[in-house]
Amino acid sequence: MENRSVVSIADYSKEKIQYLLDMATEFEARPNRRLLEGKVVATLFFEPSTRTRLSFETAANRLGARVIGFSDPKATSSSKGETLKDTIKMVSNYADVIVMRHYLEGAAQYASEVTNVPIINAGDGANLHPSQTMLDLYSIYKTQGTLYNLNIYMVGDLKYGRTVHSLLMSMRKYNPTFHFIAPKELEMPEEYKIYCKQNNINYIEQQDFTEDTIADADIIYMTRVQRERFSDLMEYERVKDAYILKADMLGKCRDNMKILHPLPRVNEIEYDVDESKHAYYFEQAQNGLYAREALICDVLGITLDDIKNDKNIK
Amino acid sequence: MEHNKEQMMVAALENGSVIDHIPTDKLWTIAQLLNLDKCPEEVVIANNLESKVMTRKGLIKISGKFFSEEEISKLAVVCPNIRLTVIRNYEVTEKRQINLSDTIINIVKCANPVCITNNEPMKTYFNVKDLTTLKCRYCGKEQSLDSIKLK
Numbered sequence: 001m002e003n004r005s006v007v008s009i010a011d012y013s014k015e016k017i018q019y020l021l022d023m024a025t026e027f028e029a030r031p032n033r034r035l036l037e038g039k040v041v042a043t044l045f046f047e048p049s050t051r052t053r054l055s056f057e058t059a060a061n062r063l064g065a066r067v068i069g070f071s072d073p074k075a076t077s078s079s080k081g082e083t084l085k086d087t088i089k090m091v092s093n094y095a096d097v098i099v100m101r102h103y104l105e106g107a108a109q110y111a112s113e114v115t116n117v118p119i120i121n122a123g124d125g126a127n128l129h130p131s132q133t134m135l136d137l138y139s140i141y142k143t144q145g146t147l148y149n150l151n152i153y154m155v156g157d158l159k160y161g162r163t164v165h166s167l168l169m170s171m172r173k174y175n176p177t178f179h180f181i182a183p184k185e186l187e188m189p190e191e192y193k194i195y196c197k198q199n200n201i202n203y204i205e206q207q208d209f210t211e212d213t214i215a216d217a218d219i220i221y222m223t224r225v226q227r228e229r230f231s232d233l234m235e236y237e238r239v240k241d242a243y244i245l246k247a248d249m250l251g252k253c254r255d256n257m258k259i260l261h262p263l264p265r266v267n268e269i270e271y272d273v274d275e276s277k278h279a280y281y282f283e284q285a286q287n288g289l290y291a292r293e294a295l296i297c298d299v300l301g302i303t304l305d306d307i308k309n310d311k312n313i314k
Numbered sequence: 315m316e317h318n319k320e321q322m323m324v325a326a327l328e329n330g331s332v333i334d335h336i337p338t339d340k341l342w343t344i345a346q347l348l349n350l351d352k353c354p355e356e357v358v359i360a361n362n363l364e365s366k367v368m369t370r371k372g373l374i375k376i377s378g379k380f381f382s383e384e385e386i387s388k389l390a391v392v393c394p395n396i397r398l399t400v401i402r403n404y405e406v407t408e409k410r411q412i413n414l415s416d417t418i419i420n421i422v423k424c425a426n427p428v429c430i431t432n433n434e435p436m437k438t439y440f441n442v443k444d445l446t447t448l449k450c451r452y453c454g455k456e457q458s459l460d461s462i463k464l465k
Contacts, residue, residue: 106429110434
């Protein structure tokens with residue numbers, strides 16, 4: 001049996017991405033379905049992640065599936081020393097699809113190799129988080145009408161930010177221009193700059209984050225600058241307020257510009273920005289539901305045509 | 315003189331293998347990798363021999379030993395350019411440059427401590443990039459071939 005697991009979407013073709021975006025569009029129009037009636041979705045969270053888990057479980061429930069799983073590995077046998085392989089083998093006897101979050105990098109790839117039940121990677125350590133990337137792509141596509149030729153500004157922690165790295169790689173086929181705005185200590189790692197060069201992706205690096213420097217943005221992707229990421233705390237104190245987006249910085253920005261953030265936010269977007277028409281982070285989180293409905297259906301072999309011709313809409 | 319001595323050593327082997335062109339700093343790693351300290355057969359280990367190709371080199375001669383492909387790929391990971399000579403009945407029956415394969419399975423340890431391979435009883439798997447870099451199939455982290463640790 002072909003394993004339809006989603007470990008990474010970095011190598012998906014443009015056609016495949018468009019197919020999933022079209023699926024998500026269908027689900028946004030009608031999120032409540034019975035497509036997965038009689039199916040069981042397991043959500044195995046070896047590391048707590050309330051936001052991602054609730055989004056996946058809501059997606060499964062809105063498709064008519066039943067959900068089993070755990071959100072705290074302390075209550076499971078893995079705390080007794082059970083291997084990941086054994087846990088996956090055991091759950092494979094019960095579930096039709098396994099959504100898994102794990103604190104170790106590469107865990108999803110390995111899980112997909114030890115079972116025929118499709119695995120959806122809901123984050124493996126600092127490595128990959130494809131459903132987040134999918135919802136980011138859907139949010140960009142929905143607000144801009146295209147993924148092509150966009151000015152995407154990434155702001156804040158570009159060194160450790162897994163979501164910005166995944167987004168960067170997934171956008172490579174769409175001729176983006178990236179602006180990397182970050183403090184020196186948290187600038188985009190060299191390997192991703194090399195990746196940009198190898199893939200002919202334009203990028204500009206800057207440290208200034210002002211009304212003028214963001215005027216040409218189509219998308220501003222904000223991330224959190226965390227204190228614990230700094231080896232030099234004086235440097236943190238110096239830059240901590242330099243990467244905060246404020247409402248008065250939006251005066252010159254493009255009409256179509258939208259602000260994204262993977263959430264949770266702490267103080268990097270001031271609350272007065274929430275009222276702006278450019279704020280999009282809460283809708284972005286909602287888009288996660290549709291993107292995840294699309295991913296769950298895709299791994300279970302439910303096609304876009306099945307969804308379009310679905311007569312059983314609640 | 316040195317050259318003749320070396321020829322004598324190799325020629326004296328009735329059946330077995332000679333690993334030649336070993337970088338002098340890798341000789342003991344190779345000896346360890348092959349568990350030569352436990353080898354009951356006749357073993358000759360030589361280092362800092364003169365070499366036309368590489369100034370100085372190491373050489374290992376093992377009587378009665380014929381390497382499996384798996385062992386050869388292990389050697390290739392540690393020293394990508396060594397030469398293997400197989401001797402049967404005092405005759406050289408095979409002489410070949412060892413090449414690194416595209417994938418390296420269960421030989422090298424991933425350098426990333428939070429990689430699943432370092433926390434689960436499982437095989438490691440690396441893709442070789444440009445003959446200098448290994449990329450872990452699981453965590454995606456790259457490491458230079460110069461600084462690998464064996465499993």
